[in-house]
Amino acid sequence: MAAEKSSIKIITLIAADGSVFEVEPNIVKEMKTVQSYIDELDQNTVSIPLPNVFGNDLAMIIEYCKKHASEEETKEAKEEFDFEFVKRMKSDDKLRLLQAASYLNMESFLQFMAKAIAAEIENQSVEFVRDYFQIESDFTPEEEAELRKENEWAFK
Amino acid sequence: MARNLDRFNLLPNSLLFNIISLLPFKEAARTSILSKKWLHLWENTTNIEFNENFFVRRKEFLNFIELWLQNHKENSIDFDTPEALFELPINVYEHKTLESLKLFSCSFIENELIKLHALKEVSFGWIELKNDAIKTLLSNCKMIESLSLKKCWQTTKFECGSDDLSLKRLVVDSSNFLDPGFAINAPNLTYFKYRGNSIYFEIENSFDLEEAYLDFRLEYESPEEDDFIYKVITDFNHVKVLTICSYALQALPNHPGQIRLEDNMNTKHLKIMTDLHDEECLGVLFFLNSCTMLEILTFKLGFGRLFDGDSDKYYLSDGGDDNPKHWIGNLRICQCMTSTLKVVEIDNFTGTENEIIMLNFLISNGTVLKNVNINVQKGEAQKVQQYVMAFPRASKDLEISFNC
Incomplete structure (x- = not known):
């Protein structure tokens, strides 16, 4: 199964507003929705429309995935990144990203966003x-x- | 942006539920009045805490719990109702997927409980455990990895074990066994903590045991000249991290023969709960002699308990006392001090004469010492620091640090 998929080099994601992102396959592993789409195809390049996610949200999600997929980064560096990542978001960013995570079926990112939101409304x-x-x-x-x-x- | 904001009202329940489950139980309950959509959402939270302090009257509290358990099936239940003896509602036994169960002052039906085969973590407190309850539970629920008993009482010997037990952590705290004795055979055990009277242990098959905590300070009789403690320590001589108490320190030198265990101990990190009274110091030397691979030595001061009546503390300023400190004659450089002992930590240092003697002995003879960390009580800091920094040092790259 896995061996034949390795032929795919670049994946093109097209956001709701038409903006285009080219990413490597290991970046989208966490996005189960995208992954299942790729698994059904047998081509060298794929482009996938994501009509429920806006470009700037998708950019943030990809940034998160890149950081977390990296094997060079230490656990501490990733935690530091998470902290800063949440810090620069407004509350409606978080809610939008939560929905996007749900649509893309990204389990750990969804949990991450839910935690950030819970922390904001606690107390x-x-x-x-x-x-x-x-x-x-x-x-x-x-x-x-x-x-x-x-x-x-x-x-x- | 307005268009986006509208969408939040359409956040699916599954996502809202995700957020609610991350809130503390009480906060989750408060979301019920946000709007009609939210009214019942919180009731499925996976993060449940029944806390009597939330309620004014006990009756309301118990009613709430009972109502809750009738309506819900959870993977984890934590019961803590001090004093009141509560009976675990029957329908809890139907939760076949239950993994964690904590029952404090809450009775249960043993024959039903042992059908919960998914249990991983079990705690009992403030309750009588019937004959063989633990044995029956462990032999039926083989997934149990963690078992904790606190202030429980049992009419028989504590006994459990078989070669296929998953048990990894066992904590027995302040519990009473009328027929004193403790037998366990758990091949996967890695952590064992015992606090209570000195009772006979039989620990078998515990080759994976990494950390043991043995505290007999609740014992009310003074250590006798038998080899009970000696046997216990021998049984645990392979663990890497060992915590021992004042009682053991006082009991061990009573054992005839050399001031050490016959075999070398594997302990890498030794934690000693003591006040370094004269009665305890020989026991400390006993361990220093026995732990030939010791790397870290921690003194937790303030946890001593004397069993031979009262004894005065000997402060620096007291100068010449006529009490013969016979243990000082036994201060000899031991193997670990010149080969493995790198760190000495002292918690709650107050500067008694014995503390000073012991520390001086370690610093002036520990050739591979790297760090000595001393936590000093406020007010004593300066006096102690001056004194300690003047000790001759056997190790070239020793750092001594003080914290208040």
Whole structure:
């Protein structure tokens, strides 16, 4: 199985906005969606449209994959990279990347994004979290008061 | 950008659920009032903590747990209800995929429990274990890698073992066995910790054991002139990291013969819980003589316990006391000090006379010493530092560091 796939040298990823990325096969290993597409083909080059991921998001994901696929980088360097990677993102970047990770079926990157988001909403008020996820409450004030009472232990 | 933001409301539940599971249990529960979509999402969180402190009344707490367990099936359950004896709800036994179970003050049905064949990690606390409970559990649930007993009591000898046991970690802390005795045969055991009375151990087949922690400070009788501790240490002489207690230090010199174990010990890192009282020092020398391959020696001061009545501390300033320190006559350079001993660590150094003598002995004779790290109690630092830095050094590249 694996031997015949080694013929593929370069993979072209085309983002939703038409921007094009050329990457090596080991970079997309983590992207199971892309990988399964490649596995079905038997060509030297492939180009894969990704209509659900925008170019700047895809650029970030590839940057992450490159760093983590590298065997030269130490564990510490990767952790340092992760830290800086999250630091330069806004909250809606994280939510978009989480969705992209889900679409591309990238297990560890998805977990990484979910952790970053959880860290941001931890110890925050209900209002903050609603704001964060752009949630419009559909409870009446009475309903909300009732729910708070029901799970009183969690709101102390 | 607005178009993108709209999409967050469409984040699929599976992704939201992913995030919720990374939140602490209480925080997860709070997401229930965000909106109707979120109302029940948190109830599937995989990160569960039942903590009585969350609740005002115990009754509410127990009701909550019971309701929860009726509605959910989890891979890991952690029960901790101090004092109150809680009965593990029947439906828990149906969770055939349960891997981790911690029961504190929570009773269970043994015959049902042993059907949970996926169990990897089991802890019991504050509970009576019935006759042979451990033996039965381990012989039925062969996946168990970690077993911990804390403040448990049992009416029989602790016994478990067979050649196909997966058990890697065993912790027995402050537990009582009415028929004192401890027999274990676990070929995969790598970590063993025991704290409690001095009881008879039979450890078989434990060739992979890397670290052992033996603490008999809960013993209430003073060490006798039998060779019980001697036998125990002999049984553990192959482990790489060994922690020993004040009781062993006082008991070992009672053994007739030389101040060492007959065979060499394999210990590379020795941790000694002591106050370096006169009664304990001969025991320290016993280990220095026996551990011929010792690389790191750690003194954890402040953990001594004397069994022969009270004894005064001898401070530097006390000057001439007329107490014969007979152990000093036994200070002789031992094999590890000139070949392997590289690091000496002292925790909670206070500068008693014995601490100074012992440290001086190690520094002025340890020819391969590289590091001596001393943690000093505040206030004592300067006095101690002056003193220690003046010691003659046997090793050329020795670094001595002080921390407060």
